[in-house]
Amino acid sequence: xxxxxxxxxxxxxHFEKGGKFQKFHSAFDSVETLFFVPDKVTTSGSHIRxxxxxxxxMIVVFIALLPALFFGMWNIGYQHFLSLGxxxxxxTMFFYGFLKMLPIIIVTYGVGLGLEIVFAQIRxxxxxxxxxxxxxxxxxxxxxxxxxxxxxxxxxxxxxFGKEVFGGSGMNIVNPALTARAFLFFAxxxxxxxxxVWISEMADTFSGATPLGDALVGNxxxxxxxxxxxxxxxxxxxGETSVLMILIGAIILLATGVANWRIMFxxxxxxxxxxxxFNLWGLNEYMRMDAMNHLLLGGFAFGAVFMATDPVxxxxxxxxxxxxxxxxxxxxxxxxxxxxxxxxxxxLSILLMNVFAPLIDHYVIESNIKKRLKRMKLVLKN
Amino acid sequence: xxxxxxxKKGLDIKxxxxxxKTVVDLNAERFAIKPPNFLGCFPKVLVKExxxxxxxxxxxxxxxxxxxVFTAPVSGKVEALKRGAKxxxxxxxxxxxxxxxxxxxxxxxINNLKKEDVVDxxxxxxxxxxxxxxxxxxxxNPNDAPKAIFVAAYDTSPLAPDFDLIVHxxxxxxxxxxxxxxxxxxxxxxxxxxxxxxxSKVFLNSQNVQINTFSGxxxxxNVSVHISKIDPINKGDVIWYLYPQDVLTLGKLFMxxxxxxxxxxxxxxSEVKNPKYFKTFIGASIKNMISGNVTDGDNRFISGNxxxxxxxxxxxxxxxxxxxxTVIPEGKHHEFIGWLLPGFSKxxxxxxxxxxxxxxxxxxxxxxxxxxxxxxxxxxxxxxxxPFNIYPLQLIKAVLVEDIDLMENLGIYEIDHEDFALCExxxxxxxxxxxxxxxxxxxxxxxMS
Numbered sequence: 001x002x003x004x005x006x007x008x009x010x011x012x013x014h015f016e017k018g019g020k021f022q023k024f025h026s027a028f029d030s031v032e033t034l035f036f037v038p039d040k041v042t043t044s045g046s047h048i049r050x051x052x053x054x055x056x057x058m059i060v061v062f063i064a065l066l067p068a069l070f071f072g073m074w075n076i077g078y079q080h081f082l083s084l085g086x087x088x089x090x091x092t093m094f095f096y097g098f099l100k101m102l103p104i105i106i107v108t109y110g111v112g113l114g115l116e117i118v119f120a121q122i123r124x125x126x127x128x129x130x131x132x133x134x135x136x137x138x139x140x141x142x143x144x145x146x147x148x149x150x151x152x153x154x155x156x157x158x159x160x161f162g163k164e165v166f167g168g169s170g171m172n173i174v175n176p177a178l179t180a181r182a183f184l185f186f187a188x189x190x191x192x193x194x195x196x197v198w199i200s201e202m203a204d205t206f207s208g209a210t211p212l213g214d215a216l217v218g219n220x221x222x223x224x225x226x227x228x229x230x231x232x233x234x235x236x237x238x239g240e241t242s243v244l245m246i247l248i249g250a251i252i253l254l255a256t257g258v259a260n261w262r263i264m265f266x267x268x269x270x271x272x273x274x275x276x277x278f279n280l281w282g283l284n285e286y287m288r289m290d291a292m293n294h295l296l297l298g299g300f301a302f303g304a305v306f307m308a309t310d311p312v313x314x315x316x317x318x319x320x321x322x323x324x325x326x327x328x329x330x331x332x333x334x335x336x337x338x339x340x341x342x343x344x345x346x347x348l349s350i351l352l353m354n355v356f357a358p359l360i361d362h363y364v365i366e367s368n369i370k371k372r373l374k375r376m377k378l379v380l381k382n
Numbered sequence: 383x384x385x386x387x388x389x390k391k392g393l394d395i396k397x398x399x400x401x402x403k404t405v406v407d408l409n410a411e412r413f414a415i416k417p418p419n420f421l422g423c424f425p426k427v428l429v430k431e432x433x434x435x436x437x438x439x440x441x442x443x444x445x446x447x448x449x450x451v452f453t454a455p456v457s458g459k460v461e462a463l464k465r466g467a468k469x470x471x472x473x474x475x476x477x478x479x480x481x482x483x484x485x486x487x488x489x490x491x492i493n494n495l496k497k498e499d500v501v502d503x504x505x506x507x508x509x510x511x512x513x514x515x516x517x518x519x520x521x522x523n524p525n526d527a528p529k530a531i532f533v534a535a536y537d538t539s540p541l542a543p544d545f546d547l548i549v550h551x552x553x554x555x556x557x558x559x560x561x562x563x564x565x566x567x568x569x570x571x572x573x574x575x576x577x578x579x580x581x582s583k584v585f586l587n588s589q590n591v592q593i594n595t596f597s598g599x600x601x602x603x604n605v606s607v608h609i610s611k612i613d614p615i616n617k618g619d620v621i622w623y624l625y626p627q628d629v630l631t632l633g634k635l636f637m638x639x640x641x642x643x644x645x646x647x648x649x650x651x652s653e654v655k656n657p658k659y660f661k662t663f664i665g666a667s668i669k670n671m672i673s674g675n676v677t678d679g680d681n682r683f684i685s686g687n688x689x690x691x692x693x694x695x696x697x698x699x700x701x702x703x704x705x706x707x708t709v710i711p712e713g714k715h716h717e718f719i720g721w722l723l724p725g726f727s728k729x730x731x732x733x734x735x736x737x738x739x740x741x742x743x744x745x746x747x748x749x750x751x752x753x754x755x756x757x758x759x760x761x762x763x764x765x766x767x768x769p770f771n772i773y774p775l776q777l778i779k780a781v782l783v784e785d786i787d788l789m790e791n792l793g794i795y796e797i798d799h800e801d802f803a804l805c806e807x808x809x810x811x812x813x814x815x816x817x818x819x820x821x822x823x824x825x826x827x828x829x830m831s
Binding site: 045053368373 | 617720725728757772799807808811812
């Protein structure tokens with residue numbers, strides 16, 4: 001550590017004001033603070049500070065994503081070999097998926113962080129840690145065979161128009177990872193949905209439809225059992241299939257207090273209740289499907305735990321979070337069952353509620369303001 | 383006796399170096415009054431270097447409220463007028479002659495006093511600045527009619543001084559002070575005590591006041607919390623507040639006619655070898671407190687507590703309103719990938735570090751920021767240490783955009799920047815929340831005047 005510290009200290013003057021590489025100060029600073037916590041001391045207000053910072057919070061989310069990531073990598077391999085004839089040993093299948101995911105992860109982080117550093121330098125800020133997590137989320141929600149150039153374009157779009165134009169991390173209105181996904185969905189639809197994209201390099205004769213895709217066309221013959229849905233051995237994006245792995249991630253997020261339980265709980269509640277309502281209506285076999293399956297299938301659990309809980313884009317008041325989460329659950333299932341163009345509704349539902357979250361907060365705060373004014377009026381009357 | 387108000391939200395930060403319950407004389411030789419201690423005050427100096435003063439001799443007055451004078455706490459010679467940037471007056475330093483001669487303002491029969499008499503004597507003797515007001519926490523306006531007066535008899539901040547110990551044996555002076563306070567308002571004088579910690583009969587046997595009991599973690603000792611539970615402030619209301627040692631000074635002024643600025647100051651912190659209480663006067667130099675009593679190394683000396691106190695130098699002076707001096711280590715060091723390592727010795731309110739598993743552990747915390755400043759990202763955290771019916775993050779943002787109407791509607795009159803101290807401590811984005819709120823309060827004060 002001392003050697004590294006001395007090296008950094010020697011190079012630092014070059015990147016400060018007046019140094020040769022002054023233009024790259026933000027990039028240097030982001031690397032320095034990656035290795036060393038800054039030695040800044042308090043200068044105003046409280047003299048002591050909590051040990052937690054954004055890096056600590058982000059690394060917790062990163063760790064919470066790892067179980068789903070590693071399972072998903074194995075699952076890609078499993079689905080690929082299944083389509084060819086039969087699965088082989090687990091390590092081969094895992095490394096197949098790992099090697100498929102690695103380029104996507106590298107491109108996502110490379111383009112995303114590169115753009116973040118450029119914007120930070122232009123604004124003369126520190127590089128924010130927001131993309132730490134988004135950079136892992138995006139590879140986990142795209143089909144494994146997505147061309148890398150498409151991913152690069154989508155990440156650039158999400159970082160620039162989904163985040164930076166609003167002011168960077170903490171100022172964005174919509175979830176950046178979902179913005180990238182939505183961009184891919186609407187710009188390159190044929191590569192994003194259907195039954196050919198979710199299994200990597202599969203044989204032409206194999207059906208690669210996800211259970212949700214099947215359900216939308218009324219094909220319930222190959223619907224997995226609830227147990228299979230929970231474990232997640234079925235076609236789908238890397239992050240979404242295994243509810244078990246997502247649950248482990250949810251426990252990590254809740255135990256450390258990084259994600260808010262109100263949002264997670266409300267999303268699941270809303271989705272389940274919408275499923276029950278459809279059960280009551282029972283117009284077609286999709287509606288009659290067990291409401292619990294809606295929570296286990298597709299990106300619902302992943303969206304509820306990792307996307308909807310993004311604190312910047314979600315509702316920020318306690319009561320607002322209940323309303324926000326509940327509506328996400330309701331609308332996600334609504335889109336799924338009713339709309340023939342979208343087998344998955346979670347992404348669009350979360351993006352929609354991201355836009356409405358400030359409005360929900362506004363009305364929650366209005367009620368607080370009204371209580372305060374009422375108290376004042378009572379006093380004036382007496 | 384009414385029921386206990388239980389405060390559920392908050393955080394007790396347990397630090398090493400709590401002062402032992404022994405009181406020794408400080409025998410300080412130099413004292414200072416610091417105009418920056420008085421919010422919103424523009425000092426106009428009345429003395430010059432070399433002048434001889436007694437306790438009660440005016441040193442300076444407030445340019446915009448010239449009836450409010452600030453007087454010398456002890457007798458002696460004016461040693462220096464220390465100025466800072468743009469000739470801002472920072473300190474008026476007095477070399478004490480040890481005799482403590484005081485101007486006689488005449489004792490009074492407290493029962494016969496009228497409000498004007500009380501105000502008059504407090505202003506002339508320089509005792510008036512002990513009375514502060516909410517909203518804005520500035521020195522009270524003598525022409526106002528406050529709807530109540532609040533006295534907080536206990537302090538919940540980290541390493542807080544024990545007021546039970548400080549007022550011990552001074553029941554007569556304390557009661558006299560309370561009686562004087564009753565003359566200043568048509569409303570009630572409230573004495574707020576802690577259910578478990580306050581045991582002194584000086585407090586519990588007080589007459590002519592309403593005693594309210596509270597319990598809970600910091601900030602349950604803050605005046606804003608007491609006010610919010612007992613007599614909430616609405617727009618246009620004024621409440622005056624002061625603390626036990628101020629009440630003693632007030633009582634003694636009317637009993638003996640002299641400005642008695644005696645203070646018992648707690649001296650604590652992880653870097654103090656023998657933390658204890660020192661008996662001295664307002665504005666004492668900390669030199670005798672720290673000599674031979676503080677560990678070597680880069681230390682931060684704080685007049686007040688670690689949450690709201692002011693940074694002072696080794697040769698600095700205790701602030702006018704402070705009853706505590708804290709010494710903690712500076713934190714100018716780098717830590718290799720500190721955000722990734724488990725961090726067993728670190729303190730955090732969040733559960734991302736293992737400190738939540740040992741809630742009774744006492745910490746030696748330094749002044750390191752533990753990260754860089756960011757935009758606000760995390761939500762729902764401030765509410766856990768903010769026991770008010772106010773949305774903290776939304777109020778902070780309203781102040782940042784200077785939206786006066788929104789600040790008013792969200793309750794800016796009901797709080798002070800000290801109430802946001804815990805929010806500032808646990809803030810993941812490392813912003814300067816107390817400074818922001820202070821600017822907001824000053825903005826409101828200018829708008830409404």
